[in-house]
Amino acid sequence: MTVGFIGLGTMGFPMVTRLLAAGHELVVYDSSAPALHKATALGAEPADCPKGVADRADTVLASLPSPQISQQVVTGTDGVAEGDRVARFVDLSTIGAQSAQHISRKLARQQIAALDSPVSGGVGGAEKGTLAIMVSGPRAEFDAVRHVLAVLGNPIFVGEQPGAAQTMKLINNLMAAATLAATAEVMVMGVKAGLEPSVMIDVLNAGSGATHASRDKFPRAVLPRTFDFGFATQLMVKDIRLYLSEASALQVPTDLAEAIGRLWETTLQTAGPRSDFTSIVKPMETAAGVEIDGRDPGLPSE
Ligand code: NAD
Secondary structure (H helix, E strand, C coil): CCEEEECCCCCHHHHHHHHHHCCCCEEEECCCHHHHHHHHCCCCEECCCHHHHHHHCCEEEECCCCHHHHHHHHHCCCCHHHCCCCCEEEECCCCHHHHHHHHHHHHHCCCCEEEECCEECHHHHHHHCCEEEEEECCHHHHHHHHHHHCCCEEEEEEECCCCHHHHHHHHHHHHHHHHHHHHHHHHHHHHHCCCCHHHHHHHHHHCCCCCHHHHHHHHHHHCCCCCCCCCEHHHHHHHHHHHHHHHHHHCCCCHHHHHHHHHHHHHHHHHCCCCEHHHHHHHHHHHHCCCCCCCCCCCCCC
16 A cells, blocks of 8 residues: 655644654655655655645545645645545545535545544644544445554544544534633633632642643643644634534534634634634633733743
């Protein structure tokens, strides 16, 4: 099996690094020349467009920043669908069920199988190979690529229906968004009341208020004021908008998701699209007139 990889960004690059280290020969493409250069410096073969990858690889993986870009990379001019060799396309991006179904239909016309395979676990998971990988599409295709996905994390088959794994991923991310937003709001409240941020996090983590946000995101990116967890605000906003769109099509309650969505839309406006999603605390801090600062005051600042 020859593997191709398109999209060598925050997630794609560490995944490519792992695949190369596991002995796969990779053909790669990214529209950013520096991103492409970084991967070829590790030994990957460069291609000059998505078709170039799909001409040389039977299995093409992608990790791209938006549904529009995934669709363009697959069905646009010089896209994956025009490739001579590709037999299956595995999209590791979060693009929503509708886009995954659209891609699956388009590729089926060229006898190319599609697996939607969004991932959870962040940059750390991509580096360590511990991502949760949700996969939907033909079972036989899942079985064919399982050993490749296993280099990146734990592949879980969600079902044959195209888009099912995307729906699962949006559910996962709404939960992550909810717990980060809730942790941010209570931390601002506690600091305003005079509580010590790092003590609050210790107590939450020892009690029933513990979440992934209190265990990992706050200690790593908010308390030290680094805001560098590795997931852009614009990606979080994309995922919440996709969740809201799918939930409203299903006519299910979205009161909580809408409130959470408004908080991140505010973060997008004030902190900017490329800000880290942990920046959600900043508009709350501004409104309250406090800062969640867990740095040791005894240490000299850099
Ligand atoms: P990113 O923006 O860091 O990387 C995307 C890469 O795609 C960039 O290198 C960019 O140059 C490239 N690209 C853009 N347009 C292209 C095109 N037309 N052709 C080829 N390459 C193109 O994004 P990321 O954080 O790596 O996220 C990628 C996907 O993974 C997104 O769908 C995101 O929602 C999902 N995801 C991210 C994380 C995370 O923690 N960052 C976690 C889980 C899932």
